[in-house]
Amino acid sequence: MNEATRKQLESYLEKCESELDRVMNFWLTNSHDEKNGGFFVCLGRDGKVYDETKYCWLQGRQVWSYCKLYNNIPKYHTDAILNVAKRGGEFLMKYVKNPENNKCFFTVTKTGDPIKIQRSIFSECFYMIAMAELARATGEAKYKTEAVAMMDQLQHWVMVDDTALGHPRLSGSPAVNTLAVAMIFIILVEELAWDDAELREKYAPLEEWGLKQTMQHIQRNDEVILEVVSTDGNELPGSQGRVMNPGHAIETGWFLLQYAKKRNRPDLRDLAISQFMVKPFLTGWDKENGGILYFLDADGLSPTQLEWNMKLWWPHCEALIAFLMAYRETGEQQYLDYFKQVWDYTIKHFVDPEHGGWYGYLSKQGVVSQDFKGGPFKGFFHVPRCLFMCIGMLQELLK
Structure with missing residues (x-):
């Protein structure tokens, strides 16, 4: 590593550490419900709560994030953070x-009364990783037991029978393979079982299922990653079948790259970088305004999603993780260049230097669209995970 690159990495590390402190302070100061437990996630630009509804998948994400930081970064290894987690x-x-069916509510009141339930599995996924990481933080077996029980339920829903989720079987709407469901099990097994060989073996079939399902999304002679395909791995007709989400593909890429490293799979490493990171990034980068577009149509038509050309915080977070990881694994300068490209845009547009925390939603031109820091789909997760992981990789590179 030359001196210029070292200084560059040192600068990134310093900024990541200071930004993580600012983000932590914003959420620690504003989101805790001291009376009822749990977290307020609907926070305005200045941190004031504008809606006391608790979005449960974000509750799980926040518990996981606090515990991950508590377990890995000495300055956050405090009783205060452990207790709130x-x-x-x-x-x-x-x-x-819900103990009757193991489904998690999507929203509850501030006191925990149920409001809404969804037919997806994502609230349950983040419930599971929250319990897994809380078990490591506290050493209490009940949380690990809870995590394993939920993982068993998730495995049943996706590999055996999903009728309990409430999806009606309509003749015109066949079952599909969505990237969101396929890719998440690669990381879920990792989060639950990285330190438990017995659990790793138990859930190996689920991990392989997720890997196989994910590979089906590579379409059109390996040129695109489609968001939804048929269950037998073919492109679906219509606009649904042409949808691409560059940020989602890039996130999947670092899941796969992490998996490939642990299992010594250089073939999968190369595929993860080229197919899931680089191609979606080059396609999804807005060459006129900068930033990663949210949705694209594989035929170049106008996507039907009204927010298709907005710039959201989380794809940029995932791209920072992905390209720094690719650089760490290969040493190739182009991936550090991509990291810098995303970094410069992200720090300039998403960070609020006045109040702390990150904005989530920008227009195509990079203007803040909604100035809240937390909402129904944005909580304390993507930003701290990105900064935490980048800190670890930068420290490793600088050694």
């Missing part, structure tokens, strides 16, 4: 999971 976990167990 534990209170969040207890809120999840008491109010969010």
Whole structure:
């Protein structure tokens, strides 16, 4: 590594550490419900709560994030952070999971009364990783037991029978393979079982299922990653079948790259970088205004999603992780160049230097569209995970 690159990496590390401190301070100061437990996630630009509804998948994400930081970064290894994470976990167990069917509510009131339930599995996914990481933080077996029980339920829903999720079987709407469901099980197994060989073996079939399902999204002679395909891995007709989400593909890429490294799969490493990171990034980058477009149509038609040309915080977070990981694994300068390209845009447009925290939603031109820091789909997760992982990789590179 030459001196210029070292200084560049040192600068990134310093900024990541300071930005993580600012983001942590914003959420620690504003989001905790000291009376009822759990977290307020609907936070305005200045951190004030504008809606007391609790979005449960974000509750799980926040517990996981606090525990991950507590378990890995010495300055955050404090009783205060552990206690609030534990209170969040207890809120999840008491109010969010329905013991009658193991489904998690999507929203509850501030006191835990159920409001809404979804027919997807994502609230349950983040409930599971929250319990897994809370078990490591506290050493309490009940949380790991809870995580394993939920993983068993998730495995049943996706590999055996999903009728309990409430999806009607309509003749005109056949079952599909969505990238969101396929790719998430690669990381879920990793989060639950990275330190438990017995669990790793138990869930190996689920991990392989996720990997196989994910590979089906490589379409059109390996040129595109489609968001939804048929269950036998073919392109679907109509606009639904042409949808591409560059940020989602890039996130999947680093899941695969992490998987490939642990299993010594250089073939999968190369595929993860070229197919899931580089091609979606080059296609999804707005060459006129900068930033990663949210949705694209594989035929170049206008996507039907009204927010297709907006710039959202989380694809940029995932691209930062992905390209820094690709650089760490290969040492190739182009991936550090891509990291810098995303970094410069992200720091300039998403960071709020006045109040702390990151904006989530920008127009095509990069103007802040909604100035809240937390909402129904944005909580304390993508930003701290990105900064935490980049800190770890930068420290490793600088060694």
